[in-house]
Amino acid sequence: MESKLKPSELVAIPVLLALLNLGNSANAVPQVPCYFIFGDSLSDTGNNNKLVTSAKVNYPPYGIDFPQGPTGRFNNGRTMHDFIVKLLGFEDYMPPFAESEGKNILNGVNYASGAAGILDDTGKHRGVRVPLNDQIKNHKTIISRITALMGNNSAAKSHLSRCIYSVQIGSNDYINNYFRPESYDTSKRYAPPEYATVLVQQLSNQLKAIYDSGARKFAVYGMGMIGCTPDARSVHGTKGAPCVEEFNEGATPFNKRLEPMIDQLNRNLTDAKFTYLNPTGSTDGLVWDSSCCKTGGGGGELCLPDSKPCDNRRKYLFWDGVHPSDAWNEVVSKSAYGSEKPEEAQPFNIKKLALQ
Numbered sequence: 056m057e058s059k060l061k062p063s064e065l066v067a068i069p070v071l072l073a074l075l076n077l078g079n080s081a082n083a084v085p086q087v088p089c090y091f092i093f094g095d096s097l098s099d100t101g102n103n104n105k106l107v108t109s110a111k112v113n114y115p116p117y118g119i120d121f122p123q124g125p126t127g128r129f130n131n132g133r134t135m136h137d138f139i140v141k142l143l144g145f146e147d148y149m150p151p152f153a154e155s156e157g158k159n160i161l162n163g164v165n166y167a168s169g170a171a172g173i174l175d176d177t178g179k180h181r182g183v184r185v186p187l188n189d190q191i192k193n194h195k196t197i198i199s200r201i202t203a204l205m206g207n208n209s210a211a212k213s214h215l216s217r218c219i220y221s222v223q224i225g226s227n228d229y230i231n232n233y234f235r236p237e238s239y240d241t242s243k244r245y246a247p248p249e250y251a252t253v254l255v256q257q258l259s260n261q262l263k264a265i266y267d268s269g270a271r272k273f274a275v276y277g278m279g280m281i282g283c284t285p286d287a288r289s290v291h292g293t294k295g296a297p298c299v300e301e302f303n304e305g306a307t308p309f310n311k312r313l314e315p316m317i318d319q320l321n322r323n324l325t326d327a328k329f330t331y332l333n334p335t336g337s338t339d340g341l342v343w344d345s346s347c348c349k350t351g352g353g354g355g356e357l358c359l360p361d362s363k364p365c366d367n368r369r370k371y372l373f374w375d376g377v378h379p380s381d382a383w384n385e386v387v388s389k390s391a392y393g394s395e396k397p398e399e400a401q402p403f404n405i406k407k408l409a410l411q
């Protein structure tokens with residue numbers, strides 16, 4: 056059917072187009088020139104795909120809600136950092152280091168690797184992974200490529216100093232190390248508070264190494280409630296409590312030491328800005344005590360290949376036995392980006408870190 060426009064509507068259309076154009080992120084300049092991602096499976100977007108490991112997910116039903124299907128992201132859709140880079144005004148997601156090529160590295164690179172930890176040993180029973188120390192080496196490779204692309208050392212240095220460096224790691228140092236005494240001896244060597252001290256000390260050296268390669272804006276994440284995942288609850292039992300208390304109590308000293316360490320780094324390295332993030336959100340109306348997909352893949356916590364997941368995926372906090380869903384990642388990304396609560400973002404949220 057032919058549509059007939061009244062004169063008044065003809066006037067309205069150019070105005071509408073102009074408004075749409077204002078909101079078009081393709082024309083917007085991102086709030087920082089680049090965003091680099093260090094971490095584990097919460098952030099991995101494909102670095103493990105070609106590694107010999109049981110911690111990889113480039114198979115359906117992963118990616119069922121992602122336009123490109125299974126990419127190596129450990130959920131049905133987008134990671135929290137996928138959402139954050141969009142909130143920062145980037146047009147594209149950051150490429151995984153394993154697939155980075157050409158000029159796409161100028162906006163940032165994702166080094167994160169499933170099963171990786173702060174400690175080199177962490178996750179070794181799962182196979183090959185890229186521990187944080189190796190992610191930092193990979194970053195140095197990228198810096199030389201960026202310097203070559205920009206053709207000017209001081210321009211590259213200035214570019215890299217204005218980027219955000221996101222570091223979200225530590226869960227595997229517990230679930231794929233400390234709480235797995237059959238494969239690792241850390242729980243025999245350290246009580247939980249001592250272990251947290253070892254991890255946070257090592258992490259502070261790693262953050263300084265990233266600083267030494269030119270980073271000046273850091274977003275460092277606390278650890279989530281590792282005792283509340285469907286996998287932890289079903290494998291270890293909760294003895295009537297809502298979560299595995301032993302696991303959550305293990306994580307508590309880590310966060311308690313991480314936050315003051317970030318505070319010290321702000322005081323010690325005065326030309327850099329560090330922030331501590333522990334974003335959360337309302338779980339009202341969400342299923343949090345079971346996973347959306349049928350688990351049993353990987354080490355038991357991942358989705359079974361080609362299994363049919365739940366239909367109402369936006370209602371589930373957990374996609375598989377340990378990884379949050381696209382819907383929950385969207386909730387926490389908004390909180391990391393814009394929360395004014397000091398327990399979620401201290402001293403800056405991401406939006407303010409970008410302006411520093």
Ligand SMILES: *[C@@H]1O[C@H](CO)[C@@H](O)[C@H](O)[C@H]1NC(C)=O
Pocket residue numbers: 207208209210213
């Ligand atoms: C390198 O970049 C700086 C500013 O970023 C500029 O002042 C300088 O002239 C450039 N040097 C070369 C050799 O292009």
Ligand SMILES: *[C@@H]1O[C@H](CO)[C@@H](O)[C@H](O)[C@H]1NC(C)=O
Pocket residue numbers: 259316319320323
């Ligand atoms: C900050 O500097 C003090 C004094 O030199 C030092 O004791 C402390 O370990 C430093 N903290 C960090 C996190 O680098």
